[in-house]
Amino acid sequence: MKASTEASYRQRIARVVEAIAADPAAEHRLDSLAALAAFSPYHFHRVYRAVTGEALADTIRRIRLHHAASLLVGSNRPVVEIAGAVGYGSAQSFARAFREFTSLSPSELQRLSQDHGAGAGAVRLRELPPMPLLGLHHQGPLSMIPHTFRRLAALATRAGWHGRAPASLAGVCQGDPESEADFSYFAALIRPDHADTQGALAVDAAGLTEMTVAGGRYASFILRGPYTLINATWEILFSAWLPASGHEPDHRPALELYRSEPGTAPALCETELLLPVRLPASPPLG
Incomplete structure (x- = not known):
């Protein structure tokens, strides 16, 4: 085609x-x-x-x-x-x-x-290094994100990256998903550390985009279940866990790391949700 x-x-x-x-x-x-x-x-x-x-x-x-x-x-x-x-x-x-x-x-x-399913006992804080990614900016309704990942897999295979080294799928989320005009999503592969020049040229020719997400402190929650529950779980994290955590959201994108192999039964899928956080700034002395 x-x-x-x-x-x-x-x-x-x-x-x-x-x-x-x-x-x-x-x-x-x-x-x-x-x-x-x-x-x-x-x-x-x-x-x-x-x-x-x-x-x-x-x-x-x-x-x-x-x-x-x-x-x-x-x-x-x-x-x-x-x-x-x-x-x-x-x-x-x-x-x-x-x-x-x-x-x-x-x-x-x-x-x-x-019951605050994403309670403090289920969330842990992680310090992550910068994360190099290779992927596609999603275009269209959010319901078509799975289709963007299928296209990513096809392009990455064509570029010689998919299957070259162990890699996880990731989603980079910025903005409010309830307002699609203000929301962006980057469907990505986590790049291996040993990228070679030939592979980089093939990636460019395939139309894939390279991105590095800033490192720092993240609140990590492991969702075990279908991807349908991801947005609902984000709502729980923001409404139940975050206000009681002593932290506030940082100005970095949220991350979704998809840990399961393609074809895994929905009930067995595992997704790590990473909310960027920081300690609140001290109020100015009066």
Whole structure:
């Protein structure tokens, strides 16, 4: 596929994902989504899978459950109400889908967040060195971040980096994800220490970007479970752990380190969330 055609396909598919994310509870019929992307409905499901790496139904399910997790955190709303808000006809079908995807029931996640699930005992402070990264700036709706990682893997393999040395996947987050206009995300591989010149030239030719994240003190929390719970866990860290920690957020991006191999069952995935922190400045003497 030509680069210009591939970019056009991605932009058209992004419109579909944006529409699903804007109204997760809607029916989202295949023919209407295909029309939104200006593709034939007879072939849309194949084009969608080729561009995104997942079926359209899987995207809809993932977005609905991600939105549900955000609604459940710190909320006393009845589960049946949240089920309807994300497009499920009954609390039973919603609870079944949520547990299959997250290994938690909706009520368990509510209780976890209300009990300050990211409590002081689960968070540790780490001093990290600068982190060299190689990756792509995500473009499009946040729900397409997994697709950016798939594209990163393909480009890194083409450049000869993917699999050259042990590397972890990382996400660099800046801004408020609730306001996509003010939020940026960098999908990356953590570069090995021994980068060679030939590899660097191949990276440049593949269109990948190099970035180094500043070192310093981070609050580290290990999330064991599906990536759907990441945003909800960030909310717990900011609302429950941070105010009681004696620290304040530092002016560095937050990091997500994805520790699991591709293909790991969602319930077994492990993600390290790294919140940059510092001790508060002493107030000026009056």
